[in-house]
Structure formats: structure tokens, C-alpha cells
Amino acid sequence: MPLIAQSLDEALAPIAGGRLLAVPRESSGVAMAATRALIRRGIKRLHLVTLPTSSLQADLLIGAGCIETLETSAVSLGEFGPAPRFVAAILSGAIKMRDATCPALHAQLQAAEKGVPFMPLRGLLGSDVLAHRPDWKTIDNPFGNNDPIVLLPALTPDVALFHAPMADRAGNVFIGTQRELVVMAHAAQRTIVTVEKIHDGDLLRDPRLAAGTLAGFYVEAIAVSPRGAWPLPLPDHYGIDAAHMAEYARLAATPEGFAQYLDRYVYEKRAA
Amino acid sequence: MGDTFRDEELLADVICRLIGDVRHVAVGAQSPIPATAALLAQARGGGSPYVSLLGSRAHTFFTDGARELFDCAGQGRVDVFFLSGGQIDSEGNINLVSVGDYAHPKARFPGSFGSAYLYYVVPKVILFRTEHSRRTLVPKVDFVSAPGGSPGNVYRSGGPIGLVTNRCLFDFDRARRRFRLASVHPGHGVAEVIDNTGFDFDRPTHVPVTPAPSAETLALLRTTVAPMLAEVYPEFVKRVFNVPAPSP
Structure with missing residues (x-):
């Protein structure tokens, strides 16, 4: 049975430095309260894989010095402009970058999901x-004739981390139509989820809910974190x-401003 | 008509014409003007084509997560998509990654998104770049996120059909891998386009002026399309259409 943790830090304990951590795109449910908790814990050398892009979450983790390797299709604050700490880290060579393209990351996790x-x-x-990806290989389609095609290796995250609307007491998690969260969880060794609330009842009993549910079978730990995706959407x-995003973009434009942001929103204010 | 219009409205109208009569238009990240054009096409077509806006709950039929767009495109079920670039070159190569040496770049863009796949498999890819300058339209890109064309043995059912900028519309000739000036937007000129383009392109002796959006199109944009866009592009609709953002 998944652990229904008493605190964010208890749920996040399996995410240690140096691990391969998979996280979803901005519009799918990003565990931002958990991300702030990881930064407070001073986690280092993470290999972050984003499925398939990221915004504030990657930028914060990079700026706070938590990332050694970044594997992504893009990092940007969208309507709020470039991701300033990501850009600075690439220009200074502070992180190792593995540029990908969206469907490649989906395919690599699907390979892991299928074993x-x-x-x-x-x-x-x-x-x-x-x-620039020596780990990707081109072969001639064995079923075709002079038809080169690229093979992508399976990618197995140590931990997948995301935020979802609700979980039941058996650790089943409602993810709705955000099915890439299911792929992430199937592919990862361990999955940690933060949720808005605990649902009284069994999500797998009601077929209308079960179709949008990730079974607790795949889940390691759950923590309740109301508005846990803030300032990103759920x-x-x-x-x-x-x-808030405009304020972040303004502050994170300089190292000093970014430090102020961390003081104000990550270190000072305890996670909700 | 004599109605005044904004650049974004003209560009959406131009892109809407390029979309043409198709079944499914998909719009990716950070593409407010293409999203405007796709919803305009749908509003004009009385609900057709299907429109999938990345990041939208209201304007998508996908229920199988973020990968459904790519699986759909791989099967040829996406007819139109839009790509941009920090740099775009004479052969239609696009760069969404960096300027200078990749290992030690001088500037960094967000990343390639889905371009290194979708450019190959979507039949009509419309390139758009609102900043038309020698900085963005270059002789050769520093990093090829996705190439404008491919050798004959590479599986390629798609590619660029044109490039829309703030100054003009270029068609793309896939066989010759060259752009051709198709029309110059009202208030802009051919000499200005040549001055601000870093690559060579073909042009007819007489270059037409891009038609201004009709009063009917402007009304459709402002009353029907803008409120629908606010879900995904609240800052854009506030700035362009003066429609307030939905409350979080």
C-alpha cells in the first residue's frame, strides 16, 4: 500500500541527490509545493527529465543549484518570457544539457513502461x-528497404513526481485526462504524488473515475498539499x-533577484 | 471597410487562409497568433476543422495525454501545425536551441519542443516569426532543430509550406528548398523586406499587397475568437483584444 504521508518531507524522502527525477509539463499538474520542499532540503545533482517540457519548476531547481543534468524538449515561462535561470545555466555551462524533442521523451518512457x-x-x-545525442541510434528499418529510422533507449526514472486533484485512502490517484502521468508512473521505479485532497471512497469502484485513475499499485507515497501546484495551474x-509568474520573471532575471525570490517564497514561507 | 486593425489580426487572417480546407489543425506551445488563426478558421467553418490547442481543456479532443498529438501526427491525422524559430534560414531549417557553438552558446532559446518530429510528418507546416530581421532570418541556422527538407530515402510526409512574418508572407518551394515572396503586408515594402532578410529568396516582378482583414473577419476575431483564446493566452488577449483574463 502506498504511504499516505503526514508531511511533504516524509513523502519526498526517496528523492535523494543524484537521482533521475521525472516531472510533467506545466499544464498537467506540477508538484510545486514539493519542489520548494526539495530546494529547502538542499538536494543536489539531480538528473531532471521533463515530460516533455517544463517552466517554473525546472527554472527554480536549476537556479537553486539542484540540477546536474537536464533532459528536456524546452524550458520557458511561456507568456511570461524566457526561463532566466535555465538560460543563465546553459550560457555558463553550469548544467549538463540533453536536448530532446517532445515525442522522443514520450517514446522513451513508453519503452520503459513496456519493459x-x-x-x-x-x-x-x-x-x-x-x-548531439550519441545515446540515440539510427538503423535501417528491418521491415523496409533503405528506410533509416531512429531508435531511442528506454528511460527509467528513479522517481516520478507530480500533483493531482485527489487520491483515495488506498493510494489510487485521480489524474483525469492527463494520461502522460500514468506513463510516467508506469515507467518509474517509484512514484510520489501530492494531491489537493483525500477522496472518501474507492476511485477504482466507479468506472467513470477509474478510467482517469492511476492505481495505487504504482504509487510509493502520497502527501496532501492543497494548492500544491501553485503558482502553476491544476x-x-x-x-x-x-x-506571481510576472514577479518571478522579473526577480529571476538577476542572481540577486532570484535569491530574494527564494528567501521570500521558498525558505521563509513554509509550504502550505 | 476602412476599419483599423492590429498586426496580430492581419497575421491571423493570413495564416487562416494558409490553413485552407482541412480536417485537423493542431497548435503547439507559445503560439498565440496561430491559435487565433486556427480558431478563426473554425469559427468561419461553423465548427470545422477540428482544432487542438496545446494546454487547453476547452479546445482539444485529446484524452490520452500529451503523447496523443504526436501519435496522431505520426499517422497523418494532423493536417496543419505551426513552428517558429530563434533563427530560420534560406532552406527552411529552423533553430529553437542556441546561437553560436552548441557547447558554448552566445544565446539560448527554450528548446526544440516537438519540431524535430512534427516538421517531418505534418503535411502543412506554417512557419511564423513576428520579428522579421537579419537576426532571425539568417543565411544558415547555427543549430538545426528540424531541417526544411530531407534526402529522398528519409520518411517525410510533411514540411514547410510558407513563412509568415510581421512584414510579409513567403511561400516555400519544397523541391528547390527556397522561399518566394508571396505578398507584402500593408504599410511595408519589397525593399524593406530585402533589407531585413538575411537570406536570398525568389520574388515575382510584381509583388502583391497582403489583403487587409475584412470587417466581418475583424468582428469574428474580436467577439468570438478572442474570448476563446483567453483560456490559454490570457496575457495575449489582454494586450491585443483588451479582453480581461479569466480569474484563476
Whole structure:
């Protein structure tokens, strides 16, 4: 049975330095309260994989010095501009970068989910994304004739971490239509989820809910964290906090401003 | 008509015409003007084509997570997609990654997103870049996120059909891998386009002026499309259409 943790820190205990951590895109449910807790814990040398992009979460972790390697298709604050700490870290060489493309990350996690060593993907040939990925290989389609195709190795995260609307007491997690969260959880060794609330009842009993549910079988630990995606959105529950994102973009433009942001919103204010 | 319009409205109208009569238009991240054009096409078509806006709950039929778009495109079920670039070059190569040497870049963009796949498999890819300058339209990109064309043995059912900028519309000739000036937007000129383009392109003797959006189109944009866009692009609709953002 998944652990229903008493605190964020208890749930997050398996995320140690040096681990391969997988997190979802901004619109799918990002565990931001948990991310702030990881930064407070001073976690280092994470290998962060984003499925398939990231915004504030990656930028915060990079700026706080938690990331050694970043594997992503893009990091940006969207309407609020470039991700300043990501850009600074790439320009200074502070992190190792593995540039990917969205469907490649989906395919690599799907390979891990199926327990197969690789997945083929169209496109990529002639792209410098492929040229800079010695771990991706091109073969001639064995079922075709002079048809080159790229193979991507399975990617197995040590931990997948995301935020969802609710979980029941058996640790089943309602994820709605954000099915990439299911793929992440299936692929990862361990999955840690923060939720808005605990649902009284069994999510797997009601077929309307079961179709949008990740079974507790795949879940290691759950922590209740109301508004746990803030300032990012949680689909169907709350939108992005635009004023806060604008403030972040302004502050994070300089190292001093970023330090102020951390003091104000990460170290001073305890997670909700 | 004589109605005044904003650049974004003109560009959405141009892109809407390029979309044409298709079944499914998908719009990726950070693409407010293409999203405007796709919803305009749908509003004009009385609900057709299908429109999938990345990051939207209201404007998508996907229920199988973020990968469904790519699986759909791989099967040829996405007819139109939009890509941009920090740099775009004469052969339609796009760069969403960095300027200078990749290992020690001078500037860094967000990343390639889905371009290194979608550029190959979506039949009509419309390139858009609102900053038309020698900085963005370059002879050769520093990093190829996705190439404009591929050798004959590379599986490629898609690619660029044109490039829309704040100054003009280029068509793309896939066989010759070259851009051709198709029209210049009202208030802009051919000499200005040449001055601000870092690569060579073809052009007819007489270059037409891009038609201004009709009063009917502007009304549709402002009353029907703008409120629908606010879900995904609240800052954009506030700035362009003066529609207040939905409360979080």
C-alpha cells in the first residue's frame, strides 16, 4: 500500500541527490509545493527529465543549484518570457544539457513502461538534436528497404513526481485526462504524488473515475498539499497565478533577484 | 471597410487562409497568433476543422495525454501545425536551441519542443516569426532543430509550406528548398523586406499587397475568437483584444 504521508518531507524522502527525477509539463499538474520542499532540503545533482517540457519548476531547481543534468524538449515561462535561470545555466555551462524533442521523451518512457529496450521514432534524421545525442541510434528499418529510422533507449526514472486533484485512502490517484502521468508512473521505479485532497471512497469502484485513475499499485507515497501546484495551474481546478509568474520573471532575471525570490517564497514561507 | 486593425489580426487572417480546407489543425506551445488563426478558421467553418490547442481543456479532443498529438501526427491525422524559430534560414531549417557553438552558446532559446518530429510528418507546416530581421532570418541556422527538407530515402510526409512574418508572407518551394515572396503586408515594402532578410529568396516582378482583414473577419476575431483564446493566452488577449483574463 502506498504511504499516505503526514508531511511533504516524509513523502519526498526517496528523492535523494543524484537521482533521475521525472516531472510533467506545466499544464498537467506540477508538484510545486514539493519542489520548494526539495530546494529547502538542499538536494543536489539531480538528473531532471521533463515530460516533455517544463517552466517554473525546472527554472527554480536549476537556479537553486539542484540540477546536474537536464533532459528536456524546452524550458520557458511561456507568456511570461524566457526561463532566466535555465538560460543563465546553459550560457555558463553550469548544467549538463540533453536536448530532446517532445515525442522522443514520450517514446522513451513508453519503452520503459513496456519493459522493452528501445522505441523507434520518425523524424529526427538530419536534425542537430539527433547529432548531439550519441545515446540515440539510427538503423535501417528491418521491415523496409533503405528506410533509416531512429531508435531511442528506454528511460527509467528513479522517481516520478507530480500533483493531482485527489487520491483515495488506498493510494489510487485521480489524474483525469492527463494520461502522460500514468506513463510516467508506469515507467518509474517509484512514484510520489501530492494531491489537493483525500477522496472518501474507492476511485477504482466507479468506472467513470477509474478510467482517469492511476492505481495505487504504482504509487510509493502520497502527501496532501492543497494548492500544491501553485503558482502553476491544476487542470479543471485552478489557473496559473499570472501576477506571481510576472514577479518571478522579473526577480529571476538577476542572481540577486532570484535569491530574494527564494528567501521570500521558498525558505521563509513554509509550504502550505 | 476602412476599419483599423492590429498586426496580430492581419497575421491571423493570413495564416487562416494558409490553413485552407482541412480536417485537423493542431497548435503547439507559445503560439498565440496561430491559435487565433486556427480558431478563426473554425469559427468561419461553423465548427470545422477540428482544432487542438496545446494546454487547453476547452479546445482539444485529446484524452490520452500529451503523447496523443504526436501519435496522431505520426499517422497523418494532423493536417496543419505551426513552428517558429530563434533563427530560420534560406532552406527552411529552423533553430529553437542556441546561437553560436552548441557547447558554448552566445544565446539560448527554450528548446526544440516537438519540431524535430512534427516538421517531418505534418503535411502543412506554417512557419511564423513576428520579428522579421537579419537576426532571425539568417543565411544558415547555427543549430538545426528540424531541417526544411530531407534526402529522398528519409520518411517525410510533411514540411514547410510558407513563412509568415510581421512584414510579409513567403511561400516555400519544397523541391528547390527556397522561399518566394508571396505578398507584402500593408504599410511595408519589397525593399524593406530585402533589407531585413538575411537570406536570398525568389520574388515575382510584381509583388502583391497582403489583403487587409475584412470587417466581418475583424468582428469574428474580436467577439468570438478572442474570448476563446483567453483560456490559454490570457496575457495575449489582454494586450491585443483588451479582453480581461479569466480569474484563476
